[in-house]
Amino acid sequence: MNRPDDQSLTGYIEARRRQVDAALEAWLPQPPTCPPVVIEAMRYSVLAGGKRFRPILCLASAEAVAGQTGTAGAPPGPGAGPHVLQLAMPAACAIEWIHTYSLIHDDLPAMDNDTLRRGRPTLHVVYGEGIAILAGDGLLAEAFALLAREPQSSDPGIVGRKLRVVRAVAEAAGATGMVGGQALDLQAAPEHVADGEAVRLDADGLRMMHGKKTGALIRASAASGAIMAGADERLLGAVDQYASELGLAFQIVDDILDVAGTSAEMGKTAGKDAASGKPTYPALYGLDQSRRLAADCVARANAVLDEAGLGGGRLSQIAQWVVSRTK
C-alpha cells in the first residue's frame, strides 16, 4: 500500500497537534477555583503527549465538510480557513479529555491494573487511586462544560450544533458506548469476574466490545467535527460510516502492535492483552489476516468518502495513516 502525500500529511498532523495541545492546556480548569491537586493530576494525564488521534480526526472532519459545503461560514475549498477550526476545536479537546479520563479509569487496579502509560507511571501510581478516580471524573464532567461553553455564540444555529454534539459525545461515553465496552472487556478478564468465570468473546463479541469501547468515541469525534461544520444528514451519515470503518481498523492495528510492538515503541505495557488471555485480532485471525482486515476497513472507508464527495483529502490520508502504523 502506498502512502499518498505522506510528507504533507505529516506536516498537517503536526500543525493540528500543536494547535490541539495549546487548546487542551488553555481550557483545563485553573486555580484558584479548583484545588491544585486535581489540576495537577488532570494536567499530568492530559498533557502527557499522546497521538491526539481523536481531536485531529474531529478537526479534519470539520475541514472536509466545510471544504465541500462552505456551510461553516467560510468559502468552500481546501483548507476552508481558520473559522471551522475555531468551531470544532472545543469538541476536539472535550473528546480528548474524555479519552484521557477513560485511560485513567481503565488503568486503575480494579480495572486493567496498568502501571505504565504513554511512557510514564499511570496516574494512580503517582497520585493515589482516590485522586485518579476524581481526576477522571473531573475530565468527563469538564468535557461537557467545555462543549456547552465554547465556541461562545448566541447564534441559534451554533447553539443547536453544540447541543447535538453534547448528545453524540455523551452517548458515545455512556453505558451503551465506552462504559458498556469496558464492562464487556472487564467481564472477559478472568481476574475481575466475581465468580471466576470469564466471558469468552468470539469474533462478533470482540467486534461489539471494541465498537463500544473505542469505536463509539472515534465515531463521535468525526461526527462532532462534521456537526460543528454544519454537515447535512447525508454528509453526516457518510462521515459516520467512514469513522465506523476507521475505528475498527484502528483497533485491529492496536491489537497487532500489542503483539508485534515493544513497550518502548508503544509507551505502554506491550503484549499485555495477549498475555492476559484477552481476545485480540491476531489471536483470532493471525497477523497477516489481521493486517488484511484492517486494509479492507480502510478500503471501505475510502469508498464511502469518495461517494460522498469527501474523498482524496485529509480523511482518506488519516485512514491510510492508521494502517501504515503496522508496517
Place this chain on the structure above:
Amino acid sequence: MNRPDDQSLTGYIEARRRQVDAALEAWLPQPPTCPPVVIEAMRYSVLAGGKRFRPILCLASAEAVAGQTGTAGAPPGPGAGPHVLQLAMPAACAIEWIHTYSLIHDDLPAMDNDTLRRGRPTLHVVYGEGIAILAGDGLLAEAFALLAREPQSSDPGIVGRKLRVVRAVAEAAGATGMVGGQALDLQAAPEHVADGEAVRLDADGLRMMHGKKTGALIRASAASGAIMAGADERLLGAVDQYASELGLAFQIVDDILDVAGTSAEMGKTAGKDAASGKPTYPALYGLDQSRRLAADCVARANAVLDEAGLGGGRLSQIAQWVVSRTK
C-alpha cells in the same frame, strides 16, 4: 420554628417523588444496547430509594418560576400545569443520576470506604470495584445524554435552555464543583493523604469544601428548573441565591444528623465523619449553634424569595423542611 402547611407539603413531596421515581427508571439505559451488568448496577444504586431532594427542588423551582412568569408556556398561577414539569423532569433526573454517581464513587475503598448506603450494601460491595467505577462513570455520562435529548424539541428557545442547563450541571459536577469538593474532603482525611499529612479545615475551609461537594449541585438543581421554566436573569439570580443558602443549611443539618442520628435512621453509617476526625459543623460550633446557623440560612433564603416575589410557596416550604429534619 413552625412548619407551615406541613400536611400539604408532605403530599406535594410524595407526589413529585413518585413522578421522579417513575422517570428515573424509564430513562435509564435499557438492554440490549447496554451490557446487563452495567444496567443492573445502575438500577441498584439509582432505584435504592433516597429522598430525591435535588430533583424535587429542581421541579419546585421550575413550578415557582412558571407560576410567577407564565413564561414556560403555561398560564401563570399556582401549580402552573403539567407542562413545566415535563420541561424540567429530564434535568431533575439527570441531576439525581449525577448525585448517585457521586455517592457510588465517594463510597469506594480509595475514597470514603463506606459499606452501607441507603440501608443496603454499597455498590462495590455487591458488584466489585471495577463495575462500581463504571456504573458511576456511566451515570455521569448518561446524565448529559439525557439533558441533550429530553425534552425533545426543535424550538430554538428550548434548545438554548437545554444547552444552558448542560453547562450549569457540568460545571457543578466538574473540577471546580463536586470533584474539587471531594478532593478537598479527601485531603482532610488522614488515611488518604500520601505523605500522611492531612489538611486541617477551618470554618472557611469547611464552608468552601461543602459549597463545592454538595452546594454546587443543589444550586444547579434549582437553577436548572428555573432555566427550563424560562426564568429571566433576575429570577435566576434569586433562585441561585436561595439555593446557595439552602445548600449550606442542608449540609449543616447533615452534619447534625451524623452526630445525633443512628445508622438505621440515616441508612448510612452514622457518626463516621466525627469518628474519622473529619471536620463537621457540630464539632466546630456545637449542636445548638449549628442549629441556629442552619435556621439563619433558611431565614436568608426566605428573604431572597420574598424579594423576588417567589416567597410563600413550595420553595419556602422546602427550606423549612430541610431544617425540620434536625428536630
